Amino acid sequence: MRRLPVYLLLDTSGSMRGEPIQAVNVGLRAMISALRQDPHALESVWVSIITFNRSADVLMPLTPVDLLQLPDIVAPESGVTHMGLGMETLIEQVRHEVTRNSADRKGDWAPLLFVMTDGSPSDIAAYQDAIPVVKGLGFGNIVGCAAGPKAKLSYLLELTPTVVSLDTMDSASFGQFFSWVSAAVARGNRSQGLSAAVDLPPPPPELQVVT
Numbered sequence: 001m002r003r004l005p006v007y008l009l010l011d012t013s014g015s016m017r018g019e020p021i022q023a024v025n026v027g028l029r030a031m032i033s034a035l036r037q038d039p040h041a042l043e044s045v046w047v048s049i050i051t052f053n054r055s056a057d058v059l060m061p062l063t064p065v066d067l068l069q070l071p072d073i074v075a076p077e078s079g080v081t082h083m084g085l086g087m088e089t090l091i092e093q094v095r096h097e098v099t100r101n102s103a104d105r106k107g108d109w110a111p112l113l114f115v116m117t118d119g120s121p122s123d124i125a126a127y128q129d130a131i132p133v134v135k136g137l138g139f140g141n142i143v144g145c146a147a148g149p150k151a152k153l154s155y156l157l158e159l160t161p162t163v164v165s166l167d168t169m170d171s172a173s174f175g176q177f178f179s180w181v182s183a184a185v186a187r188g189n190r191s192q193g194l195s196a197a198v199d200l201p202p203p204p205p206e207l208q209v210v211t
Helices: 019-036 039-044 083-097 124-135 153-159 171-191
Strands: 004-011 045-052 056-064 112-117 141-147 163-166 207-210
Touching: 004 083, 004 171, 019 039, 019 045, 019 171, 039 045, 039 171, 045 083, 056 083, 083 124, 112 153, 112 171, 124 153, 141 153, 141 171, 153 163, 153 207, 163 171, 171 207
Parallel strands: 004 045, 004 112, 112 141, 141 163
Antiparallel strands: 045 056, 163 207
C-alpha cells in the first residue's frame, strides 16, 4: 500500500506556552480523530510531528494514523524560535522516511507539509538556507500557518505561497486550523498523483488566506 506522508512542523517556543500550546494539543487530537473516521485515510495516511524551539525534536516519526499515540506537546517558559533547525530536522526525516519511486516499485505519494509558527525564525540564515532544500523534496503541497498577531508572514511566504493566518491563538482558532488540515489531508489522499500539487479545500472563516 502506497503511503501519503503528512509532516507537521510546529513552533513550540516560549511564546506558545499556556493556552496556545494547550489549544494545539486539542486541535491535533481532533485532527487525528477526524482522519481515523475516514476509511481512505486509515488505509494510507502516515503522520509525523516535528517541533522547534531552542532545539528541534521529532516528537513522532512517520506513523500510520490508526497506530498514532499523540504525545502531549509542551512549550518552555521562554526561548528562541529555531525554525531553521526545525527545517533541517524535517529534511533529514523526509530523506530517511519517504520511499521514492524506483525501477522495481512505486514509492509513496508526494508528501504534505504544514508549518505553524507564532513568530519568526531566530536562526534566519539557517532557515533561508533550508528553504530551497525543502522545496526540492517533492512535497505535493506546503502550507504555512501564521498564528497570532506577532507571526511574521514574510518568512512563511518565502517558503510557500500558501499561507493562512489566525488572528487569535485560542482553542477555537487552532481547532479550525487542524480541522482544515484534516480535510486537506483527506482530499489529498483521494486525489494524490505522482507529481501534481494537491488542491486544498477552502479554509473556514477563522483562517485568513494571505495573498
